[in-house]
Amino acid sequence: METEQSQLKNSSTDDHDHGGIFGEKTELYFAILSGVFFFLGLILSKLTQLPEWTALSSYIAAYFFGGYFTLLEAIVKTRKGEFEIDFLMIAAAIGAAYIDSWAEGALLLFLFSLGHALEHHALNKAKKSIEALGELSPKTAMVRKGGTIKEVAVEDLQIDDIIVVKPNSQISADGVIVKGSSSVDQSSITGESIPVDKTAIAPDTKLPNFDQIEASNVVFTGTLNGDNLIEVKVLKLSKDTTISRLIKMVSEVETKKSPTQLQTKKFEKWFVPAVIVMVITLSFAHLVIDESVKESLYRAISVLVASSPCALAISTPSAVLSAIARAAKKGVLIKGGRALEDMGSLRIIAFDKTGTLTEGKPRLTNIMPMNGFNQEEFLEMVLDVESLSNHPLARAISKDIMSEYGTVNKHKSSDLQSIQGKGVRANYNGGSVYIGNVEIMKDAQIPVGLEIHQQMDELLQYGNTVMLVGYNDTLIGLISVMDVPRKLASQTLERLKKIGIKQMIMLTGDHQRVGDSIAKQIGLTDAKGNLLPEDKVKAIEELKQNNNKVAMVGDGVNDAPAMAISTVGIAMGAAGSDVALETADVALMSDKIESLPFVIGLSRESKRIIKQNLWISMGVVALLVPATIFGLANIGIAVAIHEGSTLVVVLNALRLLRYELKE
Ligand SMILES: Nc1ncnc2c1ncn2[C@@H]1O[C@H](COP(=O)(O)OP(=O)(O)OP(=O)(O)O)[C@@H](O)[C@H]1O
Numbered sequence: 001m002e003t004e005q006s007q008l009k010n011s012s013t014d015d016h017d018h019g020g021i022f023g024e025k026t027e028l029y030f031a032i033l034s035g036v037f038f039f040l041g042l043i044l045s046k047l048t049q050l051p052e053w054t055a056l057s058s059y060i061a062a063y064f065f066g067g068y069f070t071l072l073e074a075i076v077k078t079r080k081g082e083f084e085i086d087f088l089m090i091a092a093a094i095g096a097a098y099i100d101s102w103a104e105g106a107l108l109l110f111l112f113s114l115g116h117a118l119e120h121h122a123l124n125k126a127k128k129s130i131e132a133l134g135e136l137s138p139k140t141a142m143v144r145k146g147g148t149i150k151e152v153a154v155e156d157l158q159i160d161d162i163i164v165v166k167p168n169s170q171i172s173a174d175g176v177i178v179k180g181s182s183s184v185d186q187s188s189i190t191g192e193s194i195p196v197d198k199t200a201i202a203p204d205t206k207l208p209n210f211d212q213i214e215a216s217n218v219v220f221t222g223t224l225n226g227d228n229l230i231e232v233k234v235l236k237l238s239k240d241t242t243i244s245r246l247i248k249m250v251s252e253v254e255t256k257k258s259p260t261q262l263q264t265k266k267f268e269k270w271f272v273p274a275v276i277v278m279v280i281t282l283s284f285a286h287l288v289i290d291e292s293v294k295e296s297l298y299r300a301i302s303v304l305v306a307s308s309p310c311a312l313a314i315s316t317p318s319a320v321l322s323a324i325a326r327a328a329k330k331g332v333l334i335k336g337g338r339a340l341e342d343m344g345s346l347r348i349i350a351f352d353k354t355g356t357l358t359e360g361k362p363r364l365t366n367i368m369p370m371n372g373f374n375q376e377e378f379l380e381m382v383l384d385v386e387s388l389s390n391h392p393l394a395r396a397i398s399k400d401i402m403s404e405y406g407t408v409n410k411h412k413s414s415d416l417q418s419i420q421g422k423g424v425r426a427n428y429n430g431g432s433v434y435i436g437n438v439e440i441m442k443d444a445q446i447p448v449g450l451e452i453h454q455q456m457d458e459l460l461q462y463g464n465t466v467m468l469v470g471y472n473d474t475l476i477g478l479i480s481v482m483d484v485p486r487k488l489a490s491q492t493l494e495r496l497k498k499i500g501i502k503q504m505i506m507l508t509g510d511h512q513r514v515g516d517s518i519a520k521q522i523g524l525t526d527a528k529g530n531l532l533p534e535d536k537v538k539a540i541e542e543l544k545q546n547n548n549k550v551a552m553v554g555d556g557v558n559d560a561p562a563m564a565i566s567t568v569g570i571a572m573g574a575a576g577s578d579v580a581l582e583t584a585d586v587a588l589m590s591d592k593i594e595s596l597p598f599v600i601g602l603s604r605e606s607k608r609i610i611k612q613n614l615w616i617s618m619g620v621v622a623l624l625v626p627a628t629i630f631g632l633a634n635i636g637i638a639v640a641i642h643e644g645s646t647l648v649v650v651l652n653a654l655r656l657l658r659y660e661l662k663e
Pocket residue numbers: 352353354386389391393394420421422423424435436437465466467507508509510511531532533558
């Protein structure tokens with residue numbers, strides 16, 4: 001965690017890390033000192049008869065404290081070949097000193113450094129709420145070794161260690177509960193405030209991959225144990241835990257620039273040189289009009305201050321940062337400004353069916369052995385083969401066959417092959433077993449009679465997913481399962497429609513009829529069934545025509561390619577699933593589909609705020625530049641309005657930290 005933390009600090013504060021002798025607040029104190037010396041200089045020169053050098057040295061002190069960090073930053077940036085605001089400010093202050101306007105120069109540096117310090121302070125607020133994610137994870141764990149329990153640092157935890165988690169204490173590892181049951185507050189990861197019931201996994205279960213263990217047996221680092229003592233088997237090293245990965249990703253996110261940010265950067269690239277040219281030209285105004293050199297320079301410097309695009313530069317990043325921090329608090333990882341902005345202009349959303357719109361926990365509804373096979377033989381064969389597969393359908397089938405029929409797995413099958421979107425094949429008792437849809441039977445040249453088709457239709461009509469079972473060249477039976485829509489699916493879709501999502505469509509590998517049935521239950525108009533993973537990709541490509549922004553919501557298992565090609569790939573239930581975390585642009589840590597409207601609402605609000613900020617910052621420049629050219633505003637006014645607008649845009653962006661979706 002330690003390294004994670006410092007990494008976050010480095011990457012997130014990039015060129016804005018102003019530490020110093022007073023610690024974090026040094027920048028602010030320096031700005032205040034600059035102000036004190038500015039006013040002292042003003043008093044000395046205007047209200048006392050003291051020699052001139054006293055006021056001058058006070059102004060010089062103001063220059064020092066006000067210019068210190070600005071100069072440092074200007075140097076760093078100039079070295080990188082960027083001429084930005086800090087550079088312009090230093091130039092303006094030097095210019096002011098040159099024409100003996102020390103008071104104005106000191107005021108400029110004082111206000112600029114104060115504005116800057118406040119702006120950093122405000123932005124830190126957003127960063128802090130991201131860093132706070134990491135502070136939640138405990139530093140040590142109680143490990144059980146034989147009869148004793150020892151406290152060790154989380155970095156020293158090994159895979160398969162057993163840790164003991166006391167009631168109401170934080171869990172220090174990602175793992176599976178092996179003893180006890182409790183309710184766990186997972187809000188630090190998923191944002192859901194209601195604790196989730198967790199139980200121990202059945203003893204002597206052969207553990208599948210971490211992603212595939214039942215959610216009710218899994219616990220995550222940084223979540224809070226409820227009232228009971230539990231023992232957890234460690235399945236991830238401290239550096240690989242969900243929360244560490246999350247923090248790492250959020251902190252990387254900031255460095256990825258959003259489209260608007262790239263545009264403003266481009267704009268600044270020609271704007272800043274243009275300002276420099278204009279200012280240089282203006283400083284020669286005395287050659288054309290009747291005024292002193294000093295007057296020309298004074299005007300040029302005022303214009304320089306007025307036209308510095310300070311507010312513009314901070315407009316977008318501050319909003320993106322605040323929005324990402326807000327989302328993270330709600331258990332949603334948004335991977336960067338691009339994803340955020342795209343999501344704000346979504347028109348179309350495609351959903352995977354299983355596990356996205358449905359619970360993803362199908363229950364066995366029918367078994368029908370045929371062609372001379374008895375039920376016992378049939379069930380044994382199906383259980384044997386399906387227990388080798390990781391597909392959600394397979395897991396549901398094997399689970400229910402064992403619990404409802406008491407069938408025991410004899411482990412007679414081998415060489416399982418998964419045929420994408422169709423089913424599975426395996427060796428069993430010297431023959432071949434096929435389980436899947438009509439397609440796989442066709443491929444294996446197993447005839448499916450008219451009567452069977454009728455039986456299937458009957459079941460499909462009620463939303464059952466039907467699978468056929470073939471042995472060698474004969475159809476030997478049929479199994480059906482049923483998955484139920486998520487409780488809040490229809491409500492969520494309605495909400496999405498209300499906030500202006502034009503088209504919502506289901507893409508599924510399941511039969512068209514099943515897709516239609518589920519679609520009808522949740523009030524979805526479009527469902528496309530019988531899709532292979534590559535058909536899902538094609539479907540997304542079609543939806544993307546006419547420049548439409550299309551999101552694909554899925555679990556990242558058989559829809560990862562479709563998610564990858566969509567404008568925004570949104571993964572559900574990403575906590576614990578490395579694949580989903582990696583491939584998605586937006587990851588909902590919980591599998592709560594009802595977070596979608598919130599995220600989309602937040603993205604829209606961010607877009608709105610970014611737009612407002614751009615108007616404010618450009619508007620101020622547009623008014624202030626002519627005002628300074630025509631002498632309507634002096635340096636003092638220019639600096640004050642300029643810094644004021646910078647603070648306004650930052651504060652405007654920070655509103656996103658408190659965003660809630662309106663009912
Ligand atoms: N292990 C399996 N056992 C039995 N049938 C399977 C298996 N894997 C796939 N199938 C068959 O292939 C079909 C398509 O599977 P696929 O994984 O593409 O989609 P799905 O899980 O049904 O739905 P979704 O695309 O909504 O996630 C399934 O409906 C099922 O009939």
